[in-house]
Amino acid sequence: xxxxxxxxxxxxxxxxxxxxxxxxxxxxxxxxxxxxxxxxxxxxxxxxxxxxxxxxxxxxxxxxxxxxxxxxxxxxxxxxxxxxxxxxxxxxxxxxxxxxxxxxxxxxxxxxxxxxxxxxxxxxxxxxxxxxxxxxxxxxxxxxxxxxxxxxxxxxxxxxxxxxxxxxxxxxxxxxxxxxxxxxxxxxxxxxxxxxxxxxxxxxxxxxxxxxxxxxxxxxxxxxxxxxxxxx
Amino acid sequence: xxxxxxxxxxxxxxxxxxxxxxxxxxxxxxxxxxxxxxxxxxxxxxxxxxxxxxxxxxxxxxxxxxxxxxxxxxxxxxxxxxxxxxxxxxxxxxxxxxxxxxxxxxxxxxxxxxxxxxxxxxxxxxxxxxxxxxxxxxxxxxxxxxxxxxxxxxxxxxxxxxxxxxxxxxxxxxxxxxxxxxxxxxxxxxxxxxxxxxxxxxxxxxxxxxxxxxxxxxxxxxxxxxxxxxxxxxxxxxxxxxxxxxxxxxxxxxxxxxxxxxxx
Numbered sequence: 001x002x003x004x005x006x007x008x009x010x011x012x013x014x015x016x017x018x019x020x021x022x023x024x025x026x027x028x029x030x031x032x033x034x035x036x037x038x039x040x041x042x043x044x045x046x047x048x049x050x051x052x053x054x055x056x057x058x059x060x061x062x063x064x065x066x067x068x069x070x071x072x073x074x075x076x077x078x079x080x081x082x083x084x085x086x087x088x089x090x091x092x093x094x095x096x097x098x099x100x101x102x103x104x105x106x107x108x109x110x111x112x113x114x115x116x117x118x119x120x121x122x123x124x125x126x127x128x129x130x131x132x133x134x135x136x137x138x139x140x141x142x143x144x145x146x147x148x149x150x151x152x153x154x155x156x157x158x159x160x161x162x163x164x165x166x167x168x169x170x171x172x173x174x175x176x177x178x179x180x181x182x183x184x185x186x187x188x189x190x191x192x193x194x195x196x197x198x199x200x201x202x203x204x205x206x207x208x209x210x211x212x213x214x215x216x217x218x219x220x221x222x223x224x225x226x227x228x229x230x231x232x
Numbered sequence: 233x234x235x236x237x238x239x240x241x242x243x244x245x246x247x248x249x250x251x252x253x254x255x256x257x258x259x260x261x262x263x264x265x266x267x268x269x270x271x272x273x274x275x276x277x278x279x280x281x282x283x284x285x286x287x288x289x290x291x292x293x294x295x296x297x298x299x300x301x302x303x304x305x306x307x308x309x310x311x312x313x314x315x316x317x318x319x320x321x322x323x324x325x326x327x328x329x330x331x332x333x334x335x336x337x338x339x340x341x342x343x344x345x346x347x348x349x350x351x352x353x354x355x356x357x358x359x360x361x362x363x364x365x366x367x368x369x370x371x372x373x374x375x376x377x378x379x380x381x382x383x384x385x386x387x388x389x390x391x392x393x394x395x396x397x398x399x400x401x402x403x404x405x406x407x408x409x410x411x412x413x414x415x416x417x418x419x420x421x422x423x424x425x426x427x428x429x430x431x432x433x434x435x436x437x438x439x440x441x442x443x444x445x446x447x448x449x450x451x452x453x454x455x456x457x458x459x460x461x462x463x464x465x466x467x468x469x470x471x472x473x474x475x476x477x478x479x480x481x482x483x484x485x486x487x488x489x490x491x492x493x494x495x496x
Binding site for chain 2: 072073080082085105117216
């Protein structure tokens, strides 16, 4: 008779975490940065497959790791937000509740499935001055095990995130103009050991949550618009 | 929110059907004639102009022989380049415009690019077909759909029937209880490639003609300061014409007919 082998829960979790961390560490980084006009998302991504996306009027998404997994998470986020906004009102769709839902869903896969999700997510929300209590921006990060944290000013996810965050920590200040914010985000990405040390505009995927827009505030910038933003 | 075993397509309506069917509007079931009890919207028009397409609607809603609302909205922006104007039962129509705009936005976010204008019109025709049982009880939804086709660089418009039949119009159309009179007016005033300001005048004239002959159509109400809603779709998106421009067009129309000594 073969004996079922025993693995302690600690060992099981540690192994899964190790597996997920390895998958994520291979990838490049994404930076979210608050600036004067809203929130900026910048990813090193020369391909057509987007890592950042629109969720709702004031909410955007970014994911690193395995594309099929985080893109699926982006889509279920859109479904979650659109259903909520249709059932209640558009202002009821908030990043905190979405980030919590992500944390639950990702955490559940981590504990119940053999293979954890090899992803790390950002959920960002831009404030709107017209609604009392909605004025502030919000940045949430959700890790592969469902661990959720909120961040002020900036946050980075992905491979060589320590190097990237060091640059941001040194140079970030509140209310940066758009051009300076974009340059800082680019410089931070270039410092990551996984990425290339000199990024051109076509290597970057840049999205904004533009505070000044009415309704849907998410904008994806073209290479020309990124160049303009970096120049000025 | 679950990661596995969830709906995985691009349609918001199908998502609701599979995950939360209680949220879908469904108006049929009771075998009762409801048309006299619920508000109905009346005249809406759509026509092409130089830079795209114009959609306009009066503001009156009636329930049976009574006024239900004097400032109801019948022209809706459904996305950045498309519009829907409703006539028929106000409740189901407004809900249909709302769910269509969520559907279009949802598709665009999931797929990463918007539907073609023709695809949007087709989706609307499926929604009208679904509403057929309710239409049999007097809750018909008969909209106009119009928008700027960003690939063909042209304004386009469609009319529908209660079975979801979809007909593309090349010049203009009007629907609702005063639709016949609005169409007659457009037949006189409409010219191919007319400018935006000529188009505002055409829209105001058509709705005024409809209001004159059809008691359920509102027209311009200077006394209360209620004006039709006029929107136009062009390459740069949807623009709602300010009330001041509509008032100016109406006043100049009144002056013209006074000059002619005619009763407008």
